[in-house]
Amino acid sequence: MSRDRHSAVGLAVFAIAYLLGDRRYPLDTLATPGPGLFPLMAGLALLALAAWQFATAGSHARAPAQPASTTLQAVEPAAVGPPLVMVGILIVYAALFRLIGFFPTSVALVFVSSRLMGLGGWWRPATLALGITAASHVVFVRWLGVPLP
Amino acid sequence: MSDLFVALTPPNLLACFVGTVLGTIVGVLPGLGPAGAMALVLPLTIKLGPTAGLIMLAGIYYGAMYGGSTTSILVNVPGEAASVVTTIDGYRLARKGRAGAALAVAAIASFVAGTFSVVALQLAAPLVARAALAFGPAEYFAFALLGVVLLANLTGGSRVKSLAMVVVGIMLATVGMDPLGGSVRFTFDVAGAQAGFSFIAVTAGLFGVAEVLTTMAEPASTLAAAKVKFSELYPSREELRRSVPPMLRGTVLGFLVGLIPGPAATIASFVSYGVEQKVSKYRHELGTGAIEGVAGPEAANNAAAGGGMIPLLSLGLPFTPSTAVLLSGMLLMSVTPGPFLLRDHPQVFWGVIGSFYVGNVMLLLLNLARVATIPSRYLMPGVLVLCVVAAYSDNNNVFDVWVLVAAGIIGWAMRGLGYNPAPLVLGLVLGPLLERSLLQALTIARGNVRGLWSSGPSAVMLIAAVLVSLAPLVSVVRRRVRA
Numbered sequence: 001m002s003r004d005r006h007s008a009v010g011l012a013v014f015a016i017a018y019l020l021g022d023r024r025y026p027l028d029t030l031a032t033p034g035p036g037l038f039p040l041m042a043g044l045a046l047l048a049l050a051a052w053q054f055a056t057a058g059s060h061a062r063a064p065a066q067p068a069s070t071t072l073q074a075v076e077p078a079a080v081g082p083p084l085v086m087v088g089i090l091i092v093y094a095a096l097f098r099l100i101g102f103f104p105t106s107v108a109l110v111f112v113s114s115r116l117m118g119l120g121g122w123w124r125p126a127t128l129a130l131g132i133t134a135a136s137h138v139v140f141v142r143w144l145g146v147p148l149p
Numbered sequence: 150m151s152d153l154f155v156a157l158t159p160p161n162l163l164a165c166f167v168g169t170v171l172g173t174i175v176g177v178l179p180g181l182g183p184a185g186a187m188a189l190v191l192p193l194t195i196k197l198g199p200t201a202g203l204i205m206l207a208g209i210y211y212g213a214m215y216g217g218s219t220t221s222i223l224v225n226v227p228g229e230a231a232s233v234v235t236t237i238d239g240y241r242l243a244r245k246g247r248a249g250a251a252l253a254v255a256a257i258a259s260f261v262a263g264t265f266s267v268v269a270l271q272l273a274a275p276l277v278a279r280a281a282l283a284f285g286p287a288e289y290f291a292f293a294l295l296g297v298v299l300l301a302n303l304t305g306g307s308r309v310k311s312l313a314m315v316v317v318g319i320m321l322a323t324v325g326m327d328p329l330g331g332s333v334r335f336t337f338d339v340a341g342a343q344a345g346f347s348f349i350a351v352t353a354g355l356f357g358v359a360e361v362l363t364t365m366a367e368p369a370s371t372l373a374a375a376k377v378k379f380s381e382l383y384p385s386r387e388e389l390r391r392s393v394p395p396m397l398r399g400t401v402l403g404f405l406v407g408l409i410p411g412p413a414a415t416i417a418s419f420v421s422y423g424v425e426q427k428v429s430k431y432r433h434e435l436g437t438g439a440i441e442g443v444a445g446p447e448a449a450n451n452a453a454a455g456g457g458m459i460p461l462l463s464l465g466l467p468f469t470p471s472t473a474v475l476l477s478g479m480l481l482m483s484v485t486p487g488p489f490l491l492r493d494h495p496q497v498f499w500g501v502i503g504s505f506y507v508g509n510v511m512l513l514l515l516n517l518a519r520v521a522t523i524p525s526r527y528l529m530p531g532v533l534v535l536c537v538v539a540a541y542s543d544n545n546n547v548f549d550v551w552v553l554v555a556a557g558i559i560g561w562a563m564r565g566l567g568y569n570p571a572p573l574v575l576g577l578v579l580g581p582l583l584e585r586s587l588l589q590a591l592t593i594a595r596g597n598v599r600g601l602w603s604s605g606p607s608a609v610m611l612i613a614a615v616l617v618s619l620a621p622l623v624s625v626v627r628r629r630v631r632a
Binding site: 021031033039097106 | 203247282290307309310314316317319320323330332334335357358361362363364365366526530531533534535537538541542545550551553555558559561566567568584588591592595596597598605611631
């Protein structure tokens with residue numbers, strides 16, 4: 001099964017889950033529409049589009065390939081490692097953001113992400129992490145009064 | 150009319166400069182929108198007095214429209230929704246080494262459109278505002294639907310994928326409070342979700358965080374082309390020549406769209422891109438880094454920003470969050486906008502109009518002076534922190550940080566699967582407008598669906614939407630018949 005067909009199945013599953021969730025809200029009538037009516041229309045529209053994509057995915061695969069620049073670049077499988085590590089770090093970051101605060105979590109985030117992006121050594125990532133976080137703290141917390149944790 | 154020169158007094162010039170600089174910075178920062186920034190400086194502007202205060206607020210408003218193009222072109226992160234379309238060709242131009250030309254054309258297009266809209270605002274405000282007010286729920290629905298359907302041609306890739314992303318955006322917009330009845334939907338008892346998904350968190354995640362993850366997959370090559378030397382800042386004669394027609398089309402189109410209530414600047418930029426894909430001589434290059442894809446949408450969103458001021462200044466009706474903050478500023482300064490503004494406060498009215506001319510010149514210089522030479526390994530960690538701050542500060546809620554992270558991961562996966570996040574963002578913005586206008590139109594028509602196309606403008610827009618959606622089907626059928 002092609003990648004487009006996989007993503008069409010994913011969209012269909014999402015649409016079905018959404019429609020199941022929508023059953024909790026009343027539809028009422030067209031003259032006095034309830035909160036469930038519009039989501040029902042949107043869910044059905046996505047289901048139809050997913051079916052359309054599934055049906056046409058095979059013919060797209062046989063068609064001549066589009067110029068690479070008109071479609072978004074696919075991520076090379078060999079380079080998936082660093083972004084996957086970053087995904088894990090972002091999840092830990094969001095979990096710790098409230099618990100230990102913006103400053104220490106952001107210093108760690110910038111340090112690790114700059115290392116993952118190829119910034120060598122320890123001093124440069126550490127300086128960058130402290131610099132970016134301190135600058136953000138001054139601008140947003142001190143000047144603009146954003147109540148970061 | 151002599152009050153127009155009030156804008157040239159030193160305090161007003163300074164207010165205009167500070168406003169345009171702040172607006173440019175706000176436009177550059179991912180997620181931090183002009184409305185939020187205007188609200189933050191509102192207490193300061195009240196101390197400046199009505200003319201200087203409103204000049205500063207207006208400067209932030211249109212400065213953000215200019216500034217939003219910078220990050221769209223250099224790092225593929227739109228500063229605000231109206232710059233989303235600019236990422237498509239602007240970022241690809243940057244990767245081809247033409248970032249300077251793209252930035253300069255964006256600045257020139259913004260200047261041309263901004264100046265045109267100021268002149269038109271001056272001449273036609275009362276007349277066109279009355280015409281725009283004739284729009285009812287059925288017309289809003291038809292207009293938003295037409296915008297959504299035009300999006301199917303946006304990415305230059307699969308129309309089905311584009312439409313699917315618009316619908317996913319609309320579905321995400323249904324999370325939280327129902328716009329008519331106030332029922333809470335799809336929150337699954339998560340307290341932070343009651344206000345719905347933060348537009349800022351979703352956009353910063355889909356574009357900012359996803360860009361960081363994508364860059365990590367190919368750190369050596371990414372953004373190498375986005376470095377701009379000052380000597381390379383100016384577009385070539387050929388690029389300038391090619392920019393003129395889309396710039397003029399975008400200006401007129403953007404101004405007309407700007408008169409219609411709603412997220413006009415965003416819609417105008419998308420519609421302008423769609424028009425370029427239909428009429429441009431170089432339409433086959435759109436999506437690959439064509440200068441037309443920057444000139445048209447940038448002119449359109451700036452002209453729409455000017456057009457959006459008409460209902461506010463002439464009738465006292467704000468239709469966007471930014472103009473709503475401007476209205477509250479006016480009221481706090483004891484200036485009542487509306488038909489009597491010109492009679493009661495001529496210096497304020499003409500001073501603000503005059504500042505638009507001055508501000509446009511300042512912004513042209515500010516935008517042409519930008520030089521970005523920051524390598525991605527330094528820039529991207531900073532983008533991550535800015536995204537987190539922008540997402541959190543929207544509602545001061547950790548839930549939005551989770552939304553940001555989830556949107557970033559989904560955005561990265563979408564790129565891998567060949568889906569463009571831009572249509573999803575427009576779906577998210579237009580979702581509430583579509584739902585509210587559809588349900589209101591049905592209620593007014595007592596459940597009769599014919600009420601949706603009972604007026605001339607709504608019928609024309611719905612027919613246009615149907616024709617645009619059927620066009621690809623017709624071409625597929627024709628190809629198969631030939632085969």
